[in-house]
Amino acid sequence: AQKITQTQPGMFVQEKEAVTLDCTYDTSDPSYGLFWYKQPSSGEMIFLIYQGSYDQQNATEGRYSLNFQKARKSANLVISASQLGDSAMYFCAMREVNYGGSQGNLIFGKGTKLSVKP
């Protein structure tokens, strides 16, 4: 069975500094997708970044980058130049098997609560 592990329940970072949120995964499928979502205190789930298992390069989206180490089965999220608005819960997720044209559901880790200090 697929599994996502986030070992950091909470983290603090100083404003304008970079921070790395850890995520490890377990799957026996050669093809998979990894996602990061942000959940602010208001509750909505915001998609940040995606990494496919066959992607040759690490994904980047603005201040977000994904440090993908396939052999280690890790997909850490790096946020550069942290802002106060980055304070939120961050969830790592893996997509289960696609079936018959539909995207598979996502399995989520327990999340990391990031607090950005001014």
Add this chain to the structure above:
Amino acid sequence: DSGVTQTPKHLITATGQRVTLRCSPRSGDLSVYWYQQSLDQGLQFLIQYYNGEERAKGNILERFSAQQFPDLHSELNLSSLELGDSALYFCASSTRTGSGTGELFFGEGSRLTVL
């Protein structure tokens, strides 16, 4: 705005009661997913529908049921409610495979409180 609409946003009810949560996916999305997020917990996958058919099932209790209608909106029915069912229930939708990264687009959630 993700384009996914969930109603109601808040719901307070008593133990033993039954409620229905409604979800309208983004225009053109055929898949609907339901997730439960209890206090300080991650998201637990409940069930997925694709074009009206059940596609995947997670840890959904027998007291819970869902369906997707021909117009693609979906409903999650929760019955014989218990205190532990209090949670934020998310609906999400996605495109077909081969289209984009396949991320899920989430609604704002329905917060259920069982007293």
